[in-house]
Amino acid sequence: MSGIVLSSSVRQNLLSLQSTADLLATTQNRLATGKKVNSALDNPTNFFTASSLDSRASDINNLLDGIGNGVQVLQAANTGITSLQKLVDSAKSIANQALQTPVGYVKSNATSATSSATASDLLAGTPQVNSSVNGSVQFNNVSQIYSATPGAAGAVRNNNHLGAYIAGTTGAGTPVLNDNTTTAAPITAATVISGAAGAGSDNLSSPPTVGETIVVNGTTITFTTAGTGQQDATHIRLDDTVGDLLTAINTASGGSSSISAGGAITLTGSTTADLVISDTGGALASFGLTAGTYARTNAATTPAPVTLATRLAGAASPTSDALATANQFTTSDTIVVNGVTINFFDSGNSVPQQGPTTATQKYIDLASATLNTLKTEFDAASGGTLTVSGTGQLTITTGTAADVTVAGSGLAKLGLAAGTITRTSAPATPAQITGATTLKGNVGSNSLTSNFTSGDQIVVNTKTIAFYDSTLGETAGVAANTTYLDLSTATVANVLTQIDAYSGGTGSAVSGGRVTLNAGTTAALAISGSGLAKLGLTAGTTAASTPANPGLSGKTLTIGSTGGGVATNITFGSNAGEVSDLNELNAALAANNLQASINTTGQITLTTTNAAASFNIGLLGGTATDPGGAFAGVAVVNAVADPNSQATRASLVAQYNQTIEQIKTTAQDSSFNGVNLLNGDTLKLTFNETGKSTLTISGVNFDPAGLGLSSLAQGTDFIDNSSTQKVLTALNNASSSLRSQASAFGSNLSIVQIRQDFSKNLINVLQTGSSNLTLADTNEEAANSQALSTRQSIAVSALALANQSQQSVLQLLR
Incomplete structure (x- = not known):
């Protein structure tokens, strides 16, 4: 490749095309990611700043879940409180039903005596109200004049009194001499009972010996040893x-003794015994x-x-x-009087009463009976009198009620004869x-028709x-x-006075022939006895009279604490701070859970309020409770x-x-999520x-318990x-x-x-800030992409033009 030689224009176009391709790739990456900074190489400062902002936003976003849970925990607690409030309101409704239920007790009360007091004036008193018993109208015995008729006087009767007793005596005993060996002489009181005989001695000539009696x-009386023997009244x-x-001897006999001049x-x-x-x-x-026995005799x-x-x-x-x-x-004797038989027995001689005492059978004990004993039974049966004159004659006199x-x-033993004596x-x-x-x-006299x-x-x-x-x-x-x-001497008035004395009543009297008895104020009047009918009365019991009530003016009344109330101290009167009417009394009683009412008879009734219905009124005291x-x-x-009410209240307790x-x-x-703010849990939230x-x-x-509430007990609560x-x-x-x-x-x-x-908004702020540092402008990047595409096309064209000269040379070579 190093052997290839490119022309300057081609190389320039190629470099231009490579640059355009790089820019186009960058633009396309930005458009694809939406960011203009995708790595630290793009913009280290913005990349790391945006990354920090994104991390913080992410951390805060992670905390939002805990915050959201906290919101729900609080929402759950609030929902619980809302329900608890409704349940408490329901419990209040039940308690209010108990308040509206009739009071569960017949309330404690205390009622004063009758008085003239009214609601506007509590200070008035009342006079005594007598509780009385009335007898039937009685007439005296002038209504039919009966004259008592005496029978013939009986034969004279004397008692069995004897002449006075004369004491018995032994008479003169045999003369006794002493043992004087020279000249025996009659004994005297000073003569010693036993001693040595001799000239000049004064002892009995023949004394008794020890032990003789x-x-x-x-x-x-026993004789004892001289000098040392027992010596007293019988020794x-x-x-x-x-x-x-x-x-x-005189002490034992109760009599006397003497010694004659001759020693007898x-x-x-x-006189009381032989x-x-x-x-x-x-x-x-x-x-x-x-x-021997020497008997007493009678005169x-x-x-x-x-x-x-x-x-x-x-x-x-x-x-x-x-x-x-x-x-x-x-x-064996009897006396029959107007159909009543008087019988006799003798307890002193073991002859007992032969039958029960009844209205027609009476018994007299001869061991102690006197003529007066007989008279009592005789008079009761006859209605008249049996009298004894000074000469010992008995006379029967009829009463005015019957023959x-x-x-x-x-009768004969009394000198009387059988028969009828007519009044x-x-x-x-x-x-x-x-x-x-x-x-x-x-x-005919002003006496009762039926005599007592x-x-x-x-x-x-x-x-x-x-x-x-x-x-008699x-x-x-x-x-x-x-x-x-x-x-x-006694009169009806005397009897009534004594009845009042015993009953405590006052004013018992006779009016219109009718006896009226008034009961006392401290006890009922109970009467009985045979005398009542003679006054026109019958046996029975009459309630006590109502005593006079002096009223409450100046009196004090204390009432102990009632149902947790404040003890009451009341002074009745018209001065400041004193109580004179019912409204003032109720105002004074209110703090002690009491209320007062008054009826038409002036009786003041103290009653507990509904709030203290189960409690008893405290101890009453003060001068208003003194006697009277x-x-x-x-x-x-x-x-x-x-x-019934307690059963209802018990149901409400349930x-x-x-x-x-x-x-x-x-x-x-x-x-919520295991956290209960109503059960003592703690919620901790982190916000950053x-x-x-x-x-x-x-x-x-x-x-x-946390609300201060507890279950109720039947019979104690409500x-x-x-x-x-x-x-x-x-x-x-x-x-x-x-x-x-x-x-x-x-x-x-x-x-x-x-x-x-706040956290949500902060996250948005952080994310926005991060985006501002890294996000691309899509419009700008789209324009850049379009421009770079055009630029790339031009560069390709330019590169083609640059390559045309080389093609021409090649053509020439062909």
Whole structure:
């Protein structure tokens, strides 16, 4: 090839054609790639700058996926919050249904006493309202004048009283001498019982020995060793004196003794018993005495007329006062009075009562009965009186209510005869009884038609009004809780006064012949007893009277905390800060979950509000609760659950708990790509290729516990408005938390979306910048391509022209 020689023009054309071909290839490459810089050889500066811009754009573009995921995580959290808000609203709806459900309790309340108070004036009081019982109209016994008729006086009856007792005596005993060996002399009280005989001695000549005894009325006196033996009232030493022995004998017998000048001992017993002496070992003979019983005797009999105190039966004695032996009653005797049989038994001789006591069978114990005992039963059966005169004569007198018919074996022993004693009567104008009407009196007097007797009673609130008749020798008894009225002087007014004293009532009186009893204010009036019918009353119980209410002015009322409320301290009055009407009272009670109402009788009722329906009113105190106060003795009525309402509320609790469970699961399901901002996860987003521009979004725990919510318990929650309101408060707080977090997540989402848009735009800027450095202008390159094609054609033509001269030479050579 080196041997080829090209002409200058050909070589020039060839070079031109090669240059054009190179340019055309470059242009075609640019048109094909769209870039004017395709390698560092094209333009190192632009190539590497564009490459850096493209790399940064690529890095940022890679971050857009994470940012997009972050947007979706926030969208999922926001969707979860929206659903949770709806569930909380649903729970609120359930709680509001509980509020609208009838109160789950019959609420606790306390009601004051009746008063004259009104809603506009709570300070007015009331007078006492008596609870009364009225008897039937009664007329005195002037309505039919009956005259009591006395029967014939019975035979005189004396008691069995004997003359006074005379003590028994041993008489003069055998004279006893001492053992003086020179001149034996009669003993004296100073004589020693036993000692050495000798001249001048003063000892018994024949003393007893140790161990011998003398027995006096059952008491044993024993002789003991001289000097060292026992010595007391029943033990005499041998070196004691005769006087010491006689003192011991007198103590045992209760009598006396003496020693005659001749040394004879005389023992005298007492008037209460015979004198009985004995011995062992012949001790009595040492003192000139003889064993035996020396009976007491009676003085001349001095019988006296019987009295009401005279016993129906009993042994005769100087102190006895019983019917004479021939007239004494036995257990076989009877006395029949107006169909009532009086029988006798004797507990002292083991003869028991033969049957039950009834209205027609009465029993008297002869072991203790007196004529007065018999009189009591006799008078009760006859309606009249059995009297004893000062001479011992018994007389039967009819009452004004009925005749008296008597029979029986006992009558003769009283000196009376069987038969009928007829009362007399005459018509008269009746008159209504008054307080001055006597309880007992003759027909025609201002006394009750049915006279009271000693056997009547009126029982008032467990205490008894009993009666006795001093004109019959009766006296007041001493029974506990019993007041005795004397029938000889007592009037209806006296009885009513005592009834008021026992019942605590006031103003019991007689009006229009009708007895009216007023119950006391502290207890019901309970009356019974045989005397009631004689006053026109019947047994029964009447409620206590309502006491006077002085009103609330100046009083204080304290109420303990109720249902978590503020304890109340109220002062009633018209001054500043005091309560005088219902509105002011309710204003004072509101903070303690209480409200007040007043009825037409002036009773103030305190009641818990719906919010505290399950709670009981706190402890009441203050002067308004003192005795006599409007709230004295007021008992708080405790709240009682309403089964139907509680069942409804329990159903709402179940619905609420289902909603709470959905809140839990919704919070757990609010995740995207494994990230749950409602379950405590954290989201971190990177916004630039260096990792220096980031955003960390902290999650929250929005399960029920995180929202401050919990499942409810039946019987504890929703039971009243107070417990329901607590649930609503928690729900409102949860709702506020959801709204606040939704706002926070929304703000974060806005930031993330802004950075997302920014990254997209920045990528565009970077890519545009890169393109500006490397992209070719297709119009320019197309024109260049066209020009180079033309240029290449011309060069080819020129090369052909240059080659024509060589062709010519070749032609010449041919």
